[in-house]
Amino acid sequence: MNNFFVPSNIRPSCRAGLMLLASAALAGTLAIAGCSKSNNATSSAASGKKMYTICLLPKEKDIPYFTSCAAGARAAAKQLGDVKLIYDGPVHGAATKAAAMIHKWTLQGVNVIAVSPNDPDVLAPAMKRALKKGVHVITWDADGLPGTRQYFVNQASARRIGYTLMDTLAKDIGPHPKGPIAIITATLTAANQNAWIHFIKIRLKKYPGLKLVSIQPSHDDQRRAFQITQHLLQAYPNLKGIIAVSSAAFPGAAEAIKQAGQSGKVQITGLSTPDDMRAYVLNGTVKSVILWNTHALGALTIRVAEALASGKLKPGQKTFNAGPLGIKKIVGHQVLLGPLMVFNKKNIGKYHF
Amino acid sequence: MTATNGMNALHPAGNKNHGTGPAAGPGALKRLASFPWWHEVILAILLICLLTYAGSVAPMFLRPGVQIGLSDRLWNVALLALPMMMIILTGGIDLSVGSTMSLSAVVFALTFTHGAPLWLACVAAVATGLACGFLNGIFVAWVRVHPLIVTLATLAAFRGVAEGISLGRGISGFPPGFQAIAHHNILGLRPEGWLFIAAAAYTAIVLAKAPFGRYLYAIGHNEMAARYSGIPTAKMKLFLYSLSGMAAGAAALFAVARVDTARANLGYGMELKVITAVVFGGVSIFGGRGNIVGVIMGLLLIYETREFISWQWNNDNLISIIIGGLLITSVLLQVALRAGKTAQ
Structure with a gap:
């Protein structure tokens, strides 16, 4: 019962070197983990003010369109002051992974999950379960199935x-x-x-x-x-x-x-x-x-989510005051962002997203 | 081989140096190096470190309710890892498990939507998986094409068929009773979890005690010699690939129940997750070496790492980086250990 591995001719000094290399690799891995900033949902704000944890789920992370939506969302979260924003989504857009994220956030007990569903059918069970557990669920950018969300922040009809x-x-x-x-x-x-x-x-x-x-x-x-x-x-x-x-x-x-x-x-x-x-x-x-204005779409999503969590947004409301974004119309379950933007030679230099 | 070598049934390689090991030289270090379960111990230590750290920064993560809730994503990979481990032990590989899942899921959904009762649709899904695996087995065992090539071909073909017969559409709206198999616990665990535990226990016994288990290692070590010793290598391979396909068919049912949707993209990339867990668990990709304890440790370590990173840092990009780092570490440690053994 002595030798697990087939013997070969490697000197003992090599072994020490390899061990060292392995520990270095492990240390590096842990360092990466340690360096990344913690934005855990369970941590609370130091100020003592009531904080709302809002999760923003894109169809696919790291594509320019959603990155620019997220930038708008972050700015809005900062302005509001009572929002802890978590922005994460599947890197390659796998819908089952998005469903797992919704499931995880439900277990963490966050306040609002804002979903841009890349596959409404696949995400429906996870979204319904979140609603059942008392988490507010809204959709943005693309709508989900009926019964899976409270509002849909629609960029344009x-x-x-x-x-x-x-x-x-x-x-x-x-x-x-x-x-x-x-x-x-x-x-x-x-x-x-x-x-x-x-x-x-x-x-x-x-x-x-x-x-x-x-x-x-x-x-x-x-x-x-x-x-x-x-x-x-x-x-x-x-x-x-x-x-x-x-x-x-x-x-x-x-x-x-x-x-x-x-x-x-x-x-x-x-x-x-x-x-x-x-x-x-x-x-x-x-x-x-x-x-549409992607910054404004991200910002409006966060404002609707915050209003929903804090009870400012009530069912049956026909308009929604989105602060610097102005008054937005609510039609049924849809919050409408407003006019489209047309970029041409004259104005395209002013927009960076 | 006598009963005294019970443990060596798990490690046939352990016989190689019989008689020379402890006598070769004194010293605690050398005896330590010859300990056969190093890989498993290291994985266990890493797992304990991870869970201790997780418990200190996010105690909520370790709550049983949370762990069971998150385990949804473990069982699928775990179920497929058992047959995959045995296939890799013989020196083979099955790349087609993800595509088999997709085809089984689509067959299940189409059978059901065409009016068949639910149980028949379930049987059809598992039978489809079995047929896919059997096809792989025929090519590997009888036509004797390398399993990498066979299953690479069927990896593309099965998904292609799934896409073709479903026309790329998703099929949703299964009865709540069916969805419940992925959302409700029996005795505190998902049904899928119990299925895995039962299958793993049975596999462990077969590998350690039954001739089938020893034959597996023998094939992995030297297939020619195994065949000349009268081991039915072709039949065993046919059985293993069929089993793998059947497991994929069963896993597909749970996966469909979880998201209430059957679509041809189901199980995409599954084969790599399964193979990663098996190899990380210390099973040699060349066959003949590895055991089920290591595979389960590997599965748990990868899964807990993934879930904890996602729980704590909400960063999907980070997960692949850290899993990659972990794999490199494990490979280096393996090589280091092997070097240590030879120092005797």
């Missing part, structure tokens, strides 16, 4: 987004727009995108000269959007415009138009962040970029 996209493209093409146009979407089953496309099609009737010839999925992949746009340009040589309804598809499509030398001849508009589109706006490929 699908109608407004669809109409604005169509009107903007028509305006960018010029007076009396005429010719074929195409849409590049995320996936053919994406709920948000399909709702927007539905309203784009309704608004299209206002422009009898324009004809929607193709709707292509990009799978939220910039390279794929680039290739699809190249194919579209070849298949429809007189293509007049493209609407990219996915923030990943928009820069890819714009790059394809630029490389094909079609800047200015084929108009493109869509939803994306100013940072991702600045170069294309400045070089003239893109005239208008449309998005």
Whole structure:
């Protein structure tokens, strides 16, 4: 019962060295753990004021859109003063991981969980359980299933987004727009995108000269959007415009138009962040970029959450006072953020997110 | 092999130096180095350190209610780790467990939504898992393709089929009675937990006492020699891969019950979590070495580390960094220990 391992010829001095290396690795690991700031939900504020722990869950952590929402949320938490904000989400957007986080926060007994559900079906059991345990649950950016949340902080109605996209493209093409146009979407089953496309099609009737010839999925992949746009340009040589309804598809499509030398001849508009589109706006490929104010979306979410936890927001209220963000309308269970922003050559330099 | 070598059934390698070990030289250090359970002891020490630290900074984390509540994410990996351990002991690997889960889940949901009773849908899911595993087994045992290649192919193929027959859609809305199997405790533990404990106990007995267990180590050590000694290597492999598939089918049911949704992306990346836990638990990836105590320690250490980091720091990025650091530490310690043994 002596030798667990098959013997080989390694000198004892090597062993000491390896042990040292192993301890160093362990120490390094612990150091990383120790350095990271603790933001545990159970720790309380020193001031003695009642603190509300609010957890903000994005669809996917570490992508620019959600990072900029989080920046707005942090600023709002600071202004309010009675909010302890926890911002965390799955790094690769796995819905089961998001569900586990909601479950964990429920066990910790936080006050509010604000969810942007990447898969409403998968998250529904965890959200329902949180509500049952007395945790306030709201959704933001995308809605959950009925019965899983108390409020939905909605950046803009699908109608407004669809109409604005169509009107903007028509305006960018010029007076009396005429010719074929195409849409590049995320996936053919994406709920948000399909709702927007539905309203784009309704608004299209206002422009009898324009004809929607193709709707292509990009799978939220910039390279794929680039290739699809190249194919579209070849298949429809007189293509007049493209609407990219996915923030990943928009820069890819714009790059394809630029490389094909079609800047200015084929108009493109869509939803994306100013940072991702600045170069294309400045070089003239893109005239208008449309998005809601992501900072304000994060901030409004935190303000609604805080009001819900402290009892300031009561059921049946028709408006909500969001402090510096102004008075927001409440329609049913939805708190509406308000108008969309249109970024163009004149104003895009002022926005950084 | 006689009954006196009971422990060596877990460590056949221990026989190699029989008779020379203690006689080779005196000294406490050398006797310490020849202790066969070092790896398990180190994992246990690390686990105790972690839990002590966790208890001091976040006492709430150690509450039984919290631990049981969080354990949802442990059992799935644990269930699959048992057959995976035995497969790796023979020198094989099964990369397709996550995809098998996904296919079983989709088959379950489609059977149910097409009007079959719940029990039949459950049977269909487990049978699908079994069939997937059997297919792997046929290729590995009879066609004799390397398991890495076979299961790499089925890793892609099973998920592809799952995506195809479900058209990428999620299927939700199962009866509350079914969802309860993942949300309600029996005698203070999830049903999945009890299933794992029973399976682990049985596996431990088989590995230590039954010929099947010894044959596993023999195959892992030298498959040719094992076959010439009359060990039914092909049949055993066929059995192991089928078992792995069946476990994936069962795990899929619990996973679907937890989120009330069956979708083709279920179990994505599961194979790596399972293999990591098994290898971290001291099972040699080349086969023939390792034991169930180590695997359970490995599972617990990885799981507690992950859950504690998430509990305390709410930082998903940090988890992979620290788990990675832990794995490197364990590998270095293993190498150091092996070097120590040879110093005798």
